[in-house]
Amino acid sequence: MSEMAGHLIHPVILCGGSGTRLWPASRESMPKQFTPLVNADSSTFQETARRLTDTSVFSRPAILTSSDARFIVAEQLAGARIAADIILEPERRDSAAAVAVATLHAARRDPQAVVLILAADHVIGDTDGFVQAAKDAAAGARAGCIMTLGIKPTSPATGYGYIHVGTAVEGAPGSHHIERFVEKPDVAGAERLIAEGALWNSGYFLFRADVMLAELEAHVPEILRATRAALDGAVTDLDFIRLDAAAFGAAPKTSIDYAVMERTARAGVLPVSFPWSDVGTWDAVWEVLPHDANGNALRGRVETIDTHGSLIHSEGDHITAVVGLDDVVVVTTPDAVLVTSKSRSGQVKDLVTQLRGKAHPEADAHRRMYRPWGWYQRIDIGERFQVKRIMVTPGGRLSLQKHFHRAEHWVVVKGTAEVTLNESVVLVHENEAIYLPIGSMHRLTNPGKIPLELIEVQVGGYTGEDDIIRVEDIYGR
Structure with missing residues (x-):
């Protein structure tokens, strides 16, 4: 490893949350970090990734996300023209397990790598200020502290935890040891904490990989053991690193704050004042x-x-x-x-x-549902029928499948569709249609260079998504 590479910060973006406080714009099927809530043309996840593009400061980022969100992550990274390692969590085990996986992943490249943990859904109003803060906090990390960025409060907020600042960290100008963490206070408590010079806990962490691994081993060895096994048993699926499900599921579910930060003697903080919000509500x-x-x-x-x-x-x-x-x-x-x-x-x-x-589907599912090949959106539904609008990206291909309870009619309104119907393959152009009988084996592909759009009319006794028998799928579903 070159000397310069050894001084780079290894960023890891955690984006496994569902953001239910921002319903109905944010739902399980498209959480807030992937939606353009603040900027009209980009998500907070994309903006987070763009803050890490200075290659003199940051190495190639890693992304930890759920398997269901893997193609959204890949598509949004491609849209931002950013390359990253995408690691798939089989289930949610909270931030301690995620940080353990991120640390182990970085340590395989460099045992003393400085790792930066970021949330995917925060808004920061000063990218230069953030990058400089990361560089400054990295000095504290290299000195052996597990650093966090402490935001100077602008109001007596009750939705954030607070940090009491302690003595200075030797060899890391501006950094301090953490005296103690304070849980989310009421308004009077927040006002008192601000008067005492306390900072908001941003949830950003910087540390040497070997230091974090030692703290995990000391405080939550069962999490470290499970995540190490999950990474050892990981397989490469297309462009994704898929953690072993059984091993990862054995990791206790807890936050990195409870698992390490509130128990370690190495906690440090760098006070920062750039505009910041976790846009949690x-x-x-x-x-x-x-x-x-x-x-x-x-x-x-x-x-x-x-x-x-x-x-x-x-x-x-x-x-x-x-x-x-x-x-x-x-x-x-x-x-x-x-x-x-x-x-x-x-x-x-x-x-x-x-x-x-009360089993309302709108709790988690958007009307527009994203898939590896594009998306579909329900237009209408009634007894024995459903109408959808479908968009397939160039090169996208639906699974080879059949249905037991419905027939389908496809009408192409934009682009050209390559349709497999049993043993035949035909091209269907704009303003043309094709009928897919019940039980027929079929697949839809976009062979062109523009998005393919079509209207699908389903007719039958049952039109639910679980009436799909997949025979072959290039996306491994």
């Missing part, structure tokens, strides 16, 4: 968006009268109109509407739990 989204003269943050087709200090977020072609309301959040999507006060927007997570308890 709609109230927080309102704070980071630009406001009009009435203090409103408006997205999409929106009209207001006598409305102030509110967030109105409208997706799709419809218009959302609000009259005479202050300090509210109104979010409309093609299949769901949310109305809440800003002050109560944190309770949206409880609402999603309630929706799941």
Whole structure:
């Protein structure tokens, strides 16, 4: 390894969360880190990855995500023109297991690699300030501390943990040992902590791989043992590193804060003051968006009268109109509407739990569902029929499959479809259609260089997604 490579920071982006507090825009099928909530043309995940493109500071990043999100991650990285290692978690085991995998992965390249752990869903208003902070905190990491970035508070926020700053770290200007962590306080407690000079706990960590591995071994050896076995048993699936499911599932489920940071004697912090938000609630989204003269943050087709200090977020072609309301959040999507006060927007997570308890599919599934080959969107559904709009990316190919309970009609509206129907392969052009009888073996491929769009009409006794018998699938589903 070259001397320069040995001084690079190894960034790891954790993006396995579901972001239920930002329902209905964020759902299990497309969590908040992948949606353009703040920037109209890019997700917070893409913006996070773009902050790591200075190759004089950062090495090739690694991404830890769920298997279900793997193709969304790959597509958004390609859209941002960023190459990365994508590691797939078979299930959610919280951040301690994720950090252990990230550390082991980096240590295989360099046992003393400085690892930077980042969340995929944070908004940072100063990329240069963030990069400089990472470089400064890396000095504390190389000195043997497990560093975090402590944000200087701008308000008595009750949604963040706080850090009491201790003595200076020798050999790392600006860095301090952490005196203690403080759980999320009430408003009076937050005001007191700020007066005492406490910082927000950002959840960013920098450390030497060997230091973190030693702390994991000392405090949660069962997590280290399980994740090491999961990485040892990992297989390469297309461009992904798929962890061994049985081994990873044996890791206890806990956060890195509880597992290590609140127990280690090596915790350090670098105070920073760049604009930062974890955009964890709609109230927080309102704070980071630009406001009009009435203090409103408006997205999409929106009209207001006598409305102030509110967030109105409208997706799709419809218009959302609000009259005479202050300090509210109104979010409309093609299949769901949310109305809440800003002050109560944190309770949206409880609402999603309630929706799941009543088996509402909108709790987790968007009307537009993303797949490795593109996406589909339900247009209409009724007794014995369903209509979908389907988009297949250039080179995309659906699985070779059949259905026991429905027939399908495909009408091409853009591009050219290559359709396998039993033993034949035919090309279907714009304004042409093909009929797929019940039980027929079929597959759809886009052989062209532009997106393929078609309308699918399903007719039969059952049109659920589980009436798919896959015979062959290039995506390993």
